[in-house]
Amino acid sequence: MTEQHTSREPDDARHFSPQGKEGGAAGGSAPRGEKLEARSAADDKVLRMGSASIPKLILEFAIPSVVGMLINGSYAIIDSVFLGHAVGEIGLSAMTVANPIMVVFMAIAMLVGNGGNALAALRLGEGKREEAERVLGNVVSLSLVMAVIVAFLGWFPASTDWLLSLSSATDEVRPHATVFIQIICTGFILQCIGLGVNNFIRTCGAPNRALGTMVIGLVSSVAFNFLFVIMLGWGVAGSGLATVLGWGCSCVAVLWYFCGRADVPMRLRLSTMGLRPRMDGTIVAYGFPSFCVQAGMAAVNFVLNFQLVKYGALSPIGADDALATIGVVQRIAQFSIMPLVGISIALQPLLGFNYGAHKVDRVRKTLWYGIGAATAISLLMFALVQLFAAPIAHAFGIKHDGLVDFTAFAIHLQFLMLPFVGFQIVSANYFQATGQPARSIFLTLTRQILFLLPLLYVIPLWLPAVAPQYNGLDALLFAMPIADFLSIFTTALFIGWEMVRLRRLARKYAR
Numbered sequence: 001m002t003e004q005h006t007s008r009e010p011d012d013a014r015h016f017s018p019q020g021k022e023g024g025a026a027g028g029s030a031p032r033g034e035k036l037e038a039r040s041a042a043d044d045k046v047l048r049m050g051s052a053s054i055p056k057l058i059l060e061f062a063i064p065s066v067v068g069m070l071i072n073g074s075y076a077i078i079d080s081v082f083l084g085h086a087v088g089e090i091g092l093s094a095m096t097v098a099n100p101i102m103v104v105f106m107a108i109a110m111l112v113g114n115g116g117n118a119l120a121a122l123r124l125g126e127g128k129r130e131e132a133e134r135v136l137g138n139v140v141s142l143s144l145v146m147a148v149i150v151a152f153l154g155w156f157p158a159s160t161d162w163l164l165s166l167s168s169a170t171d172e173v174r175p176h177a178t179v180f181i182q183i184i185c186t187g188f189i190l191q192c193i194g195l196g197v198n199n200f201i202r203t204c205g206a207p208n209r210a211l212g213t214m215v216i217g218l219v220s221s222v223a224f225n226f227l228f229v230i231m232l233g234w235g236v237a238g239s240g241l242a243t244v245l246g247w248g249c250s251c252v253a254v255l256w257y258f259c260g261r262a263d264v265p266m267r268l269r270l271s272t273m274g275l276r277p278r279m280d281g282t283i284v285a286y287g288f289p290s291f292c293v294q295a296g297m298a299a300v301n302f303v304l305n306f307q308l309v310k311y312g313a314l315s316p317i318g319a320d321d322a323l324a325t326i327g328v329v330q331r332i333a334q335f336s337i338m339p340l341v342g343i344s345i346a347l348q349p350l351l352g353f354n355y356g357a358h359k360v361d362r363v364r365k366t367l368w369y370g371i372g373a374a375t376a377i378s379l380l381m382f383a384l385v386q387l388f389a390a391p392i393a394h395a396f397g398i399k400h401d402g403l404v405d406f407t408a409f410a411i412h413l414q415f416l417m418l419p420f421v422g423f424q425i426v427s428a429n430y431f432q433a434t435g436q437p438a439r440s441i442f443l444t445l446t447r448q449i450l451f452l453l454p455l456l457y458v459i460p461l462w463l464p465a466v467a468p469q470y471n472g473l474d475a476l477l478f479a480m481p482i483a484d485f486l487s488i489f490t491t492a493l494f495i496g497w498e499m500v501r502l503r504r505l506a507r508k509y510a511r
Contacts, residue, residue: 048205049353050125054365061202061346062373064211069342071211071218072195073335075246076102078222079239080331082229084397087176087236089324092396094176094236096327097169100301101181105150105188106195107294112142113196114345115287118433119279121203121349124265125356132265136200136258137272138279143196145275147189154185168305170320180240187244194250201257203349204265213253221246289432289440296448301330303456304476311460311472317406322473325403328396329410336381336415340422343374344429351433360506364499367430374422382418385411413477417484424484424491431498443494447487455479 049057076099083091116139123132153159160178169177194217201210224245228238258268305323312322347370354362385392389408398404424447431440456479463475470478 049350050357050359050362054350054362054369057350058346058366058369058373061207061350062343062370064207065202065346066339066342066377068198068211068214069338069345070335071214073338074218075221075243076331077335078218078225079243080328080396082225083236083239084328086229086233088397089321089403090172090176091236091239092324092327092398093170093173093320094180095239096323096330097164097167097173097177097305098180098184099327099330100167100298100305101163102184103294103298103301105184105191107291107298108146108150109143109188109192109196110294111284111287111291112139112146113192113199113287114290114348114432115283115285116142116196117199117203118286118348118352118435119283120200120266121352121433122356122435124203124349125353129265133267133269134272134276135279135283136197136266136268137274138276138283139197139200140193140268141273141275142280142283143189143192147192150188151185154182154188166302168302168309168323170309170323172320173323176236179237183237183240183244187247190244190247190251193254194247197254197258198250199345199348200266201254202346205349206257206264207346209257213250213257216253217246217250220249285437286432286435289428289437289444292441293428293444293448296445297334300448300452300456303453304330307456307460307476308473311476315471315473317403317473321400321403325393325398325407326410326476328393328398328407329414331396332385332392332411333414336385336418337421337425339377339381340374340425341429343370343377343422344426346370347426348429348433351430352435355434358505358509360502360509363434364502367426370426370430371423374426375419378419378422382415385415385418409474410477414480416481417488420488421484424488427491427495431494439494443487443491446490447483451486452479452483455483 076095080092080095083095116135120132120135123129123135160181163181164174164177167177194213198210198213201207201213221242224242225239228234228242232238234241255268258264258266304326308322308326309319312319315322317325347366350366351363354360354366389411390404392411393404393407398407424443428440428443431437431443456476459479459482460472460475463470463478464472
């Protein structure tokens with residue numbers, strides 16, 4: 001099928017023309033000709049999303065996005081590896097207890113950052129540059145408000161104790177987890193800017209610069225972890241401080257891109273900052289699917305921790321070691337889906353721009369190329385974790401043979417459906433990128449809420465009764481691949497219906 005509405009490109013070009021009102025109003029102290037030339041270069045980057053080769057665009061956007069998400073996922077991996085070797089299983093247990101709380105904070109950052117990014121991509125696709133800049137300013141303002149609230153909750157003893165109790169912290173683990181959470185809460189604004197606003201750089205057509213800001217943060221975090229945890233022996237507190245300082249370095253790089261350059265499609269200006277209730281509502285609606293993914297993950301981790309303490313206490317390895325070992329598995333699980341999330345994030349501006357420009361055939365092709373790329377990465381990750389399960393356990397400082405064997409067993413089960421998870425993640429994000437948040441929300445909730453949460457309660461009661469060789473702790477691990485299968489099947493139904501709808505849209509726009 002030929003692409004739809006290619007004749008719209010001159011209109012799009014008119015919206016972004018440096019001779020137009022917006023181009024002439026570019027900020028900065030450079031001469032007018034230089035400003036117009038910079039604007040023209042930025043316009044070309046944006047317009048390429050609606051005309052250049054789709055596989056080439058996906059490759060260009062996806063490589064830095066995937067690497068960037070791997071970098072983002074590496075923060076928790078690095079913390080756990082350093083703590084596992086320097087502090088031992090108690091450090092890993094503290095990280096497991098703190099993890100769902102950190103995921104809640106991540107959900108808040110993505111609610112604002114991803115929602116604003118999706119809206120900005122649509123506005124750029126419609127040729128509304130000034131509106132896209134207002135979205136960027138609004139996101140930064142919302143992030144500041146959220147950060148103040150999170151910092152207060154982190155240092156308010158009643159809220160911290162409640163969160164740690166919800167996360168099933170044992171008496172031995174609680175002091176370590178408390179210190180870590182308080183430090184993370186203090187630096188939350190740096191995470192909001194360094195991670196959430198970073199996605200806007202991709203929408204500006206500069207994925208390599210987006211990657212660069214994340215590399216700065218990761219390298220800084222590794223260096224600070226080595227200094228604080230290994231050299232100075234600050235333990236969990238040093239790990240938390242290293243993470244926050246890594247976010248801070250990324251934050252500085254992101255702000256410099258939007259405030260210190262004239263050749264970008266969107267700039268961060270004081271005049272565009274502020275809270276606009278109507279725009280805030282749209283940002284939250286578009287970001288709600290991403291929030292649901294993270295909030296659902298947090299809910300699952302809260303329940304999982306509770307079940308781990310309950311059934312771990314009845315098993316040979318005990319509650320604290322159950323938290324430590326399954327915590328390692330969860331870190332690897334979260335890390336393994338990061339490149340898949342990276343693919344979906346890379347596709348977001350491409351899908352949003354072309355959907356906003358009514359280029360339906362490019363939307364459809366972008367989706368299927370993206371699914372293919374995500375599936376290829378899923379297969380690679382599946383092979384790696386299945387082949388190297390035991391070495392992974394050793395890398396996190398787990399030394400006891402019984403714990404290593406249990407960790408390897410858990411890894412093998414956790415990742416059974418990984419080859420198909422990329423399809424589910426990309427498809428759910430597609431609905432978010434094309435302005436269909438309700439469908440995206442439902443699909444993101446199917447695995448985490450609709451399927452996995454009930455299975456975490458049912459499987460440990462049912463499986464040992466029919467298969468006595470498995471205890472309750474073993475049975476918990478079977479819930480995850482079953483939930484994956486059910487959510488993938490549900491997503492396939494939605495994508496089938498969406499292909500029918502896109503064909504109808506293509507016929508409508510062709511008239």
